[in-house]
Amino acid sequence: MLLINGLKLDLNHNENDLKQLIEKKLKHPINSFEIKRKSLDARKNPLYVYSVIVDIDNEDKYLSKDIVKYHKENLNAEYIKRNKKCIVVGYGPAGIFAAYRLIEAGYDVSVFEKGKRIKQRELDVDRFFKEGILDENSNVQFGEGGAGTFSDAKLTTRIKNKYIEYILDVFVKHGAKESIKYENHAHIGTDEIRIIISKITDYLISKGCDFHFEEEIIDLDIKNNEISLIKTKKGEYQADYYLFATGHSSHSIYSLFKQKGIYMSKKDIALGFRVEHPQSLINQRQTNNLINEANEYLLRYKDEKGVYSFCMCPGGIVIPAMSENNTIVTNGMSYSSRDSGVANSAILIQVNKDEFDDGFIFLKHYEQLAYNYSNSYKALSQNIKDFMNNELNELIFKSTYPLGTVLYNFNDLFNEYDLKIIKKALLDFDLKIPGFIDSGIMVGPETRSSCPIRINRNESYQSINTSNLYPIGEGAGYGGGIMSCALDGIRIANAIISNYE
Ligand SMILES: Cc1cc2nc3c(=O)[nH]c(=O)nc-3n(C[C@H](O)[C@H](O)[C@H](O)COP(=O)(O)OP(=O)(O)OC[C@H]3O[C@@H](n4cnc5c(N)ncnc54)[C@H](O)[C@@H]3O)c2cc1C
Structure with missing residues (x-):
């Protein structure tokens, strides 16, 4: 070839x-x-x-x-009936792809996911978006497919690794359009990824994977520096390998790890808000309307601290992405058609790990502050121009956030040092995309861009003090985004496969 x-x-x-x-x-x-x-x-x-x-x-x-x-390498795992049991906890991209590869290689795999299957999860998310009634175990963060399910489902990553092709092949095999394999900024949309993930689950079930939805791991025992069993409300389970792919929003599992002495370290995080702009403004500035699709942008500003756009959703909506009652967290989601007419993106300032003791508590402070101010699940909002001038006026257009917004002066959210840097960054973004300040609104707060901890791994990808524990994906601090977390799942499965005796 x-x-x-x-x-x-x-x-x-x-x-x-x-x-x-x-x-x-x-x-x-x-x-x-x-x-x-x-x-x-x-x-x-x-x-x-x-x-x-x-x-x-x-x-x-x-x-x-x-x-x-050109030589196309066969990246499939060799199937051998292996007499080893793997438990995968968490069924987001990291857990899905770890389970997928281990099943294909012939392992005995059980998956524990505290959330529901997509069909029921959709009902819970829909109810929350319409009525403001949150289910803490079934929401945008938790359930079949993990945090990537109610998302933009952009399949982009800067990582160069041959298994990226394998992951995209799996998506295509289960119904994704072929073009995700070659487009530079591949995007599926929440409507399509939900169908694809359900098909992957059905495929794994047909291959013998043992699923436990709506079953949360609430405790575990450690003996001789190894997990000896894990516990749910329904029972106790044992395996040779325990893969924890629990994402960045499950504070309870990391509190449990801390209590059990599993080694973890702090990690830098970020804090900010979403901005929304008419999509036509972005299309005009980015490609002069030449491309007949909603255009993206990527903005970076470097000062004493970095400020950057994150998880930009062309033609999408801003959504309530909290998993805990009485908190507010924003994020972005889009359908495959990307036709809302509004562009949104997080704008985040980096928070260094020496700025907090416990990152989960640090972020929750902002999530609760927002809820207490709003006294509801309505997000905080302000015109970007008003933020720059420290004023508060009616929004220049209505946010896409489904539960509505309340006016709030974001000057009060940040400390003075960060505030100055954010304003300089917004001036810089306005030079890159003229109209960015005058034509945009802010909605927030945005707090869940990454996990504040890392569960440190050794060169065999095991926890450094708990040898049969494999922490994977975003919650373990080794991924951010669908593709990198999926890749981490494959990486860990490959490590287990290559150690098979
Ligand atoms: C609204 C939104 C939009 C996004 N858009 C994009 C995008 O367009 N492109 C992109 O690349 N990334 C996007 N992301 C980020 C991406 O979804 C995450 O980086 C990715 O899902 C992380 O994968 P993960 O497998 O590590 O963890 P998660 O996807 O977070 O999955 C963790 C799973 O573990 C389960 N769990 C947690 N604790 C337990 C327990 N104790 N017992 C059992 N189960 C448990 C949770 O219920 C959850 O389902 C978006 C995220 C959100 C929230």
């Missing part, structure tokens, strides 16, 4: 144009091709740039700077 790079086509081309360009480059007809990468070069004259894979005889005669040999 050959990999052909650097195939450039204008914005209005079709698949046949690409085929013709490949044939022109090879000076030979082809039957079929596979797109390996498609990216947008948005500089002066915007173009799409493709890399494609072609199967053709006499490969050597076509080789050049842009045409190289």
